[in-house]
Amino acid sequence: MYPKDLRYSKEHEWAKVEGRRVRVGITPFAADRLSDVVYVELPKVGADVAFMQPFGVVESVKAVSDLYSPVSGKVSEVNEALRDRPEIINTDPYGAWMIVVEPRDVGELKQLMDADAYLALIGEQRS
């Protein structure tokens, strides 16, 4: 459920390092808590994002939440498929990535959690 090779933020984003790029999405825990996602607002390719600053918005039938970037940098890809099929965030939260960032400082990822720490965090939030 929470792969070892990903980093996790306390705002429930996952970050996957792919060479010189970082792919970003939200965790199964976040998708489950939101319930049915109906809309995602994402930045344009080329936009600047900053470490743990909002880069977009995810809206479900019961809530709206900001999306926080796990790393600073420039957006090099945006998942356009989410525009028409935002519900895949619920069915496949790791496949339903949101943006790909070219990071300015991959060192920022060290400040995020690994899978064990994240599991401990959501364990607390569940109880």
Add this chain to the structure above:
Amino acid sequence: MKYIPVTPPERERMLRSIGVRAVDDLFRDIPDDVRLRGPLDLPPALPDPDLLAHVRGLAGRNADCDRLTCFLGAGAYDHFVPSTVPHLALKPEFLTAYTPYQAELMQGELQALWEYQSLMCELTAMDVANASMYDGASATGEAAHMAADLTRRTRVLVSTAVHPEYRQVLRTYTSHLRIAVEDLPAQNGVTPPEAAERALGDDVAALIIQSPNFFGCLEDGQALAKIAHTRGALLVVAIADPISLGLVRPPGEYDADIVTGEGQALGNALNFGGPYLGMIATRESFVRRLPGRLAGRTVDTEGRPGYVLTLQTREQHIRRAKATSNICTNEALNALIAAVYLSTLGRRGIQDVAELNARKAHYARERIAALPGYRLAFAAPAFNEFVVRCPLPPEEINRRLLGDQILGGLPLGRFYPDLRDGWLVCVTETRTRAEIDRLVGCLEALQ
């Protein structure tokens, strides 16, 4: 249901249970010198019949459009209200309806709001309209906020041919939102496209115009939309008298991005200036930035049509500090009135009413402009209002017309110092040819 919430024994019980002797003890912390000593200085209570006579006497001192012949518009319009409007809109089920949060109890109210929204879309040729705002001025302020959000830009440009009070409200609305409002001076009664082009920097979120504008002139919406879009700005069109849309091209057809307006003209009485009806409509793609309530039509688990409040996640009670707007109510009864009004008239009817306005206003415009000393201020095409420059101060003209039971137009000097002799005259479908001729006769006699 009783409207007296507590009886004296109940009050006694409550005082005892919190341990005080009298209600007055609850106010002990308020300093003596600011407390009211003794009863309010009010006259003794009147018997019901005397009270009614007294209130009627007070009401009789108001001037109203039943007694006066009205040539005043400038944002509030004396249109005819068909009898279907009070008959339906004042039904207690509608009159006392609260916000329809509980969809299962409020299908009628929700359907009425949904119908209103659909009618607004048809009238403005826009994709989506909300269930109403406070009034035309605040709706325009909301549109500026929306445009700044959508474009992530910080300036808005507003034509001085937009209602001066709308511009004041716009400034109030944006004063703490880091949005700078700049005036774009009108020329010859309209917004000059060339000046708009020069003023539109790449930090401008919206160009705000009104059409027909405050001077009654029609703007070149198409040209202004194109210019705004070339610079990445949105075009916001405010409409003070939506009946004009029965005749002039709706903003959606010339590619406006947000349409706001004052819906009073649609079956609502003048109401001494309010409550009025704020209209706002936009493109489908902007719906998540649209402020206020939105009624939607859907189907229930058995496939039957039903109505709900929808997309509430934009709103303050869910989105908290990040809501698209802090509006958290609407003008549902006024919106219902507009829906009944438009449904009564139908497509053909609204066109007829608009045409009557234009014909009568143009007749009055020609007659007044032909009087010695009077001339038209602007040559641009008009709907039901126009500005004439007068040989006497317009305030003086109004004072003397009032003696003849005529409510004259708006003297413009108050808002536009260079139009001190400008008089904004409005002629709706309710004015007869005989009344217009009488106005012209009175003006002639004033010389």
